[in-house]
Amino acid sequence: xxxxxxxxxxxxxxxxxxxxxxxxxxxxxxxxxxxxxxxxxxxxxxxxxxxxxxxxxxxxxxxxxxxxxxxxxxxxxxxxxxxxxxxxxxxxxxxxxxxxxxxxxxxxxxxxxxxxxxxxxxxxxxxxxxxxxxxxxxxxxxxxxxxxxxxxxxxxxxxxxxxxxxxxxxxxxxxxxxxxxxxxxxxxxxxxxxxxxxxxxxxxxxxxxxxxxxxxxxxxxxxxxxxxxxxxxxxxxxxxxxxxxxxxxxxxxxxxxxxxxxxxxxxxxxxxxxxxxxxxxxxxxxxxxxxxxxxxxxxxxxxxxxxxxxxxxxxxxxxxxxxxxxxxxxxxxxxxxxxxxxxxxxxxxxxxxxxxxxxxxxxxxxxxxxxxxxxxxxxxxxxxxxxxxxx
Numbered sequence: 454x455x456x457x458x459x460x461x462x463x464x465x466x467x468x469x470x471x472x473x474x475x476x477x478x479x480x481x482x483x484x485x486x487x488x489x490x491x492x493x494x495x496x497x498x499x500x501x502x503x504x505x506x507x508x509x510x511x512x513x514x515x516x517x518x519x520x521x522x523x524x525x526x527x528x529x530x531x532x533x534x535x536x537x538x539x540x541x542x543x544x545x546x547x548x549x550x551x552x553x554x555x556x557x558x559x560x561x562x563x564x565x566x567x568x569x570x571x572x573x574x575x576x577x578x579x580x581x582x583x584x585x586x587x588x589x590x591x592x593x594x595x596x597x598x599x600x601x602x603x604x605x606x607x608x609x610x611x612x613x614x615x616x617x618x619x620x621x622x623x624x625x626x627x628x629x630x631x632x633x634x635x636x637x638x639x640x641x642x643x644x645x646x647x648x649x650x651x652x653x654x655x656x657x658x659x660x661x662x663x664x665x666x667x668x669x670x671x672x673x674x675x676x677x678x679x680x681x682x683x684x685x686x687x688x689x690x691x692x693x694x695x696x697x698x699x700x701x702x703x704x705x706x707x708x709x710x711x712x713x714x715x716x717x718x719x720x721x722x723x724x725x726x727x728x729x730x731x732x733x734x735x736x737x738x739x740x741x742x743x744x745x746x747x748x749x750x751x752x753x754x755x756x757x758x759x760x761x762x763x764x765x766x767x768x769x770x771x772x773x774x775x776x777x778x779x780x781x782x783x784x785x786x787x788x789x790x791x792x793x794x795x796x797x798x799x800x801x802x803x804x805x806x807x808x809x810x811x812x813x814x815x816x817x818x819x820x821x822x823x824x825x826x827x828x829x830x831x832x833x834x835x836x837x838x839x840x841x842x843x844x
Contacts, residue, residue, distance in 0.1 A: 464643055465711040472523030472704055486701045487514040512689060516697040520673075520704045527642040528655050530675035534688040535695045539638060539658020542672025543567045544574070546634055546654050547603065549687025550680075553579030555602040558626075560617065561808040562587045562610025564636060568804055584806040587615035588746075593622055597629040606652070607636040608645075609747070612800040612818055614738040614763060615808060616747025619754065623651035632680060638662075638791075643714060644757035653680045661791025662759065665706040665713055669699050713793075713823065717760030720829070721821040725762055727830060733837040735767040735813035760821040761790050763800060766814035766840055773840040774799040774815035780839035783824055783832045790820035795829055797836075 473484050489510040494500035507514060513521075521533040536542050543564070551557055559571055561584040571582045585596055587610050604626040608617040619635065626633045632653040637645055641662050647655040657663065659671040672695075676684045688694075725739040737744070739762035740751035751758070766773055777797075778786055784797040800818050802810035810816065817836075821829065 467526065468523075468707055468709075468711050471526045472519040472707065483701075483705070484515055484519040486697050487516045488697055489514050511692055511694045514697060516700050516704075517695065520700050520707075523704060523707055524642075524657075524673050524675055527646075528675040529642075529646055529648050530655065531678040531681040532685060533673050533675040534684060535700055536672040536674065536688070536693045537695045537699070538670045539656075539660050539672045540564075540566050540570070541693050542656045542658060542674050543605075543636060544570050545687055545691055545693055546656065546674050546676075546684055547571075547575065547605070548691065549684055550603050550632060550634075550654075551575065551578075551580050552602075554600060556581040556583065556598045556600045557603045557605065558583050558585050558593065558596055558601060558631075559605045560585060560587050560607055560610065561806050562613055562615050563605065563607050564611040565801075565804060567605070567607075567636070586807045587617050588808075590618035590621040591625055594625045594629070597625065597631070601626075601629055601631045603634060604631050605634045605636070609639055609740050609751075610808065612763060612802060612816060613808065613811070614740055614745070614747075616740050616745075616750040618750055619647070619650050619652065627651070639759055639761060640755055640757070641710065641714065641759065643711060644759065645755045648675065648677050650754065653677050654684065658791075659703045660789060662710055662714060662717075663706050663791075664703045665710060665792060666702075667789065667792030667794065669702045669706075671695055671699050671703045714757070714759060716823055717821060718758050720823075720826050721758065721760040721762060721819075723826050724819070724821055724829060724833065728764055728833065731837060733767050733841050734764050736765040736811065738763040738765065738816070759791075761818065762821075763816050763818045765811045765816055768814045769840060769844055770815060771799070773843045774817060776843035777815075777817060777836040777840040780835045781832050782835065783828055784819070784836075790818075792820075793823045795822035795824055795832075796820040 492507045517535050524533040623633050634654040635647040635652045636656045637647050638658040655675045657673045659673050725737050728734050729737040740747045741758040784795045798818050800816040
């Protein structure tokens with residue numbers, strides 16, 4: 454599908470037709486799953502010059518190209534690399550754009566494994582790490598240093614769903630000579646396109662909504678034209694490449710991501726609004742709700758919301774949180790999200806530096822799956838009753 458046509462059709466039509474060309478593969482609707490390490494050259498001259506499309510499995514195959522092309526179209530990117538996990542989608546660009554002696558600013562509400570990587574690997578490699586308040590916006594200028602090379606954002610924030618003023622942060626970062634990376638897993642490029650807002654590198658855990666079935670690990674990293682070559686070089690240098698079967702599964706998942714997200718969004722809104730004001734709930738942390746402090750930013754920049762949000766229980770601690778979780782029937786107790794099933798987890802916020810944990814009570818993160826809303830509502834009511842009984 455041409456770029457001109459892509460701008461004229463709906464997102465579900467685009468998802469159904471991007472990343473495949475049946476005419477290139479004998480009319481088959483889906484591209485082949487190419488398992489490859491060695492690629493043969495027709496002669497020594499071509500081998501010496503490497504002048505052919507595919508040269509080795511780590512440098513791409515028709516399968517990885519199909520997914521990368523689809524993600525490029527979704528992100529509006531100059532290029533995309535495919536990596537084996539969402540965490541790798543964070544670590545590869547950080548390693549590619551940071552050197553010893555550099556300074557990186559990371560939002561304090563970041564995904565915990567990202568923080569662990571920064572506090573261990575990056576620090577050991579001589580990178581200075583500073584965590585900033587997700588509400589900083591243009592105030593980030595006070596933390597910029599001459600050696601600040603990267604500003605890492607994530608909106609909404611992991612676990613507590615703080616919104617960030619991304620355009621304001623981009624302006625400050627670029628003025629100081631830093632590039633901006635954003636973990637956009639929550640919204641996906643269907644509801645927010647970071648590169649359109651000045652972000653340089655867009656990160657997705659494709660494990661979540663693109664895959665959609667809780668059975669694949671994958672990450673994508675997309676860059677604008679200015680950063681693409683350096684990202685591609687880092688990817689090739691590190692050798693962090695994804696398996697073709699996993700790539701194919703995510704490409705297949707993209708076909709239904711639009712309709713799945715519609716359901717996730719509608720169900721999550723219905724439950725968030727119901728929970729807002731329920732006995733036993735101090736706060737609902739969902740940026741799509743008018744009561745959320747970051748609602749205006751969400752409404753300004755985002756075109757939708759996914760199925761992930763948190764609630765703050767009204768009092769108690771670990772005992773009440775465990776009672777809530779143990780009473781659930783349809784919500785599984787497990788990490789990750791974006792799949793067809795609902796999940797719940799007690800959020801640990803002990804690692805926060807400036808964006809401190811809510812004081813009212815435990816934070817419970819809810820992934821709203823594709824089940825019927827009334828069944829999930831009854832399940833959450835059971836959880837709230839159990840938490841109250843444990844007080």
